[in-house]
Amino acid sequence: xxxxxxxxxxxxxxxxxxxxxxxxxxxxxxxxxxxxxxxxxxxxxxxxxxxxxxxxxxxxxxxxxxxxxxxxxxxxxxxxxxxxxxxxxxxxxxxxxxxxxxxxxxxxxxxxxxxxxxxxxxxxxxxxxxxxxxxxxxxxxxxxxxxxxxxxxxxxxxxxxxxxxxxxxxxxxxxxxxxxxxxxxxxxxxxxxxxxxxxxxxxxxxxxxxxxxxxxxxxxxxxxxxxxxxxxxxxxxxxxxxxxxxxxxxxxxxxxxxxx
Amino acid sequence: xxxxxxxxxxxxxxxxxxxxxxxxxxxxxxxxxxxxxxxxxxxxxxxxxxxxxxxxxxxxxxxxxxxxxxxxxxxxxxxxxxxxxxxxxxxxxxxxxxxxxxxxxxxxxxxxxxxxxxxxxxxxxxxxxxxxxxxxxxxxxxxxxxxxxxxxxxxxxxxxxxxxxxxxxxxxxxxxxxxxxxxxxxxxxxxxxxxxxxxxxxxxxxxxxxxxxxxxxxxxxxxxxxxxxxxx
Numbered sequence: 001x002x003x004x005x006x007x008x009x010x011x012x013x014x015x016x017x018x019x020x021x022x023x024x025x026x027x028x029x030x031x032x033x034x035x036x037x038x039x040x041x042x043x044x045x046x047x048x049x050x051x052x053x054x055x056x057x058x059x060x061x062x063x064x065x066x067x068x069x070x071x072x073x074x075x076x077x078x079x080x081x082x083x084x085x086x087x088x089x090x091x092x093x094x095x096x097x098x099x100x101x102x103x104x105x106x107x108x109x110x111x112x113x114x115x116x117x118x119x120x121x122x123x124x125x126x127x128x129x130x131x132x133x134x135x136x137x138x139x140x141x142x143x144x145x146x147x148x149x150x151x152x153x154x155x156x157x158x159x160x161x162x163x164x165x166x167x168x169x170x171x172x173x174x175x176x177x178x179x180x181x182x183x184x185x186x187x188x189x190x191x192x193x194x195x196x197x198x199x200x201x202x203x204x205x206x207x208x209x210x211x212x213x214x215x216x217x218x219x220x221x222x223x224x225x226x227x228x229x230x231x232x233x234x235x236x237x238x239x240x241x242x243x244x245x246x247x248x249x250x251x252x253x254x255x256x257x258x259x260x
Numbered sequence: 261x262x263x264x265x266x267x268x269x270x271x272x273x274x275x276x277x278x279x280x281x282x283x284x285x286x287x288x289x290x291x292x293x294x295x296x297x298x299x300x301x302x303x304x305x306x307x308x309x310x311x312x313x314x315x316x317x318x319x320x321x322x323x324x325x326x327x328x329x330x331x332x333x334x335x336x337x338x339x340x341x342x343x344x345x346x347x348x349x350x351x352x353x354x355x356x357x358x359x360x361x362x363x364x365x366x367x368x369x370x371x372x373x374x375x376x377x378x379x380x381x382x383x384x385x386x387x388x389x390x391x392x393x394x395x396x397x398x399x400x401x402x403x404x405x406x407x408x409x410x411x412x413x414x415x416x417x418x419x420x421x422x423x424x425x426x427x428x429x430x431x432x433x434x435x436x437x438x439x440x441x442x443x444x445x446x447x448x449x450x451x452x453x454x455x456x457x458x459x460x461x462x463x464x465x466x467x468x469x470x471x472x473x474x475x476x477x478x479x480x481x482x483x484x485x486x487x488x489x490x491x492x
Contacts (some may be wrong), residue, residue: 028344141354148341148351148379155315155334156355203378204347 005228007117008181011125012220012238015178018129019190020198020216022136022174024209025143025167027195036188037083037090039175041067043097043184050101057124060179063093064172072165082168097184110183110235117180125177132170133213139163144205181220182235190216193242197249215245267327268293268402268434269314274322276306276313283309285458287322291402291451296428296435298449298465300442305455307438308337311404314436326402333400335391337407337438342380348390349375355397363393366430368423384411388420396427402434409441417441421448 045063049056071085146153146160153160178187194215202208223238269291276284284306291297299307313320315334352360364371367389395403409417425448428435439445446465454461
């Protein structure tokens with residue numbers, strides 16, 4: 001096993017675990033497509049990183065971070081939903097990214113590339129994933145309560161709007177590191193599909209969030225491994241691995257409806 | 261002269277305006293410690309908005325004075341739990357307390373039967389009882405209930421009100437209840453506040469005679485600022 005493969009697998013697993021865990025909240029909030037659309041916002045940031053020779057992760061994260069704050073603020077002012085606002089800004093970002101990004105790097109930005117993962121990328125991915133999981137865990141219950149009843153959450157002293165902003169920033173972090181493996185076009189998958197599979201076969205919240213994270217990690221691991229053997233872009237293979245898990249969960253639910 | 265210490269809540273000249281629309285107009289009432297106040301009125305009368313003002317969730321004019329440091333519990337009319345895979349035990353655990361089983365037993369639920377059930381699959385009656393358990397679990401001084409019997413069949417409504425009265429006595433909780441069922445709350449409350457944007461009635465429930473109820477709820481009162489009460 002080469003050093004690059006070990007790095008790539010580590011990134012695949014950690015990003016998958018974090019994206020799966022964060023995605024479990026996104027699917028409950030019925031914001032599944034927000035994660036997908038948000039990932040496209042990263043493209044201009046990636047482009048700047050590539051053009052000016054700094055780690056594209058920082059460019060992607062800066063753009064996602066700024067967009068998350070702008071979207072949150074616009075949401076507060078206009079009362080429009082996250083989906084609407086993200087939908088309004090993501091195509092613009094995609095267009096700008098495609099215009100300014102050099103063509104050879106465009107494919108990597110869109111679909112990911114594990115052959116260029118180095119020790120620094122790996123370290124960033126592990127640290128950011130752990131931080132995203134840890135911070136999300138600290139606000140998980142508050143966000144769930146806010147989903148069940150915003151008034152109940154507010155009456156319990158929970159700052160729902162502030163918590164949603166933190167969550168959006170954490171999703172931006174997970175998406176920024178996920179781009180390395182799956183690319184901007186497919187990173188949304190890591191946020192949505194593992195959670196969808198977990199939700200299909202979960203009776204309670206604990207099982208749901210844990211399974212969602214495990215399915216994300218398993219998708220990242222298998223996709224990266226297959227990519228190195230088949231010499232293909234990792235993004236589509238991560239998606240295929242995850243979709244297989246999703247259909248397995250559907251099969252379980254179909255044959256044992258009492259599983260959820 | 262009445263002892264002011266007996267009051268847990270005093271509301272004076274409360275008005276709420278949302279987007280230039282007057283929702284509540286010049287409401288004044290008091291709640292005595294350990295009593296149950298029922299808030300009644302037609303749809304759109306501002307009952308839920310009054311709760312939001314009491315919980316400081318909306319801007320208002322006038323005065324709302326809670327006595328000292330009191331713990332307030334709130335139970336909303338609706339939950340959006342249908343799609344969330346959360347068990348009853350996990351829901352109650354969101355309050356960071358340990359006496360989950362005691363609370364479920366206190367509201368007449370079979371602990372073993374409901375603890376691991378998904379919140380979204382409970383019957384209307386079970387869900388209301390779980391919400392009441394949620395409300396009493398951390399022993400509040402005052403409970404605000406928005407329609408405690410939403411989604412409950414007619415036969416079970418009275419048993420829920422009876423249980424609330426018993427819990428109020430047992431745990432010495434002051435209750436403020438919004439209800440559409442004026443006949444039942446007349447029996448199970450100590451005081452009644454009838455709203456239709458402005459105040460139609462505030463007084464002891466036992467004073468109310470059956471023929472008066474209709475006038476109390478839909479009354480002839482004209483609001484101070486000219487927004488005559490209309491139910492919608």
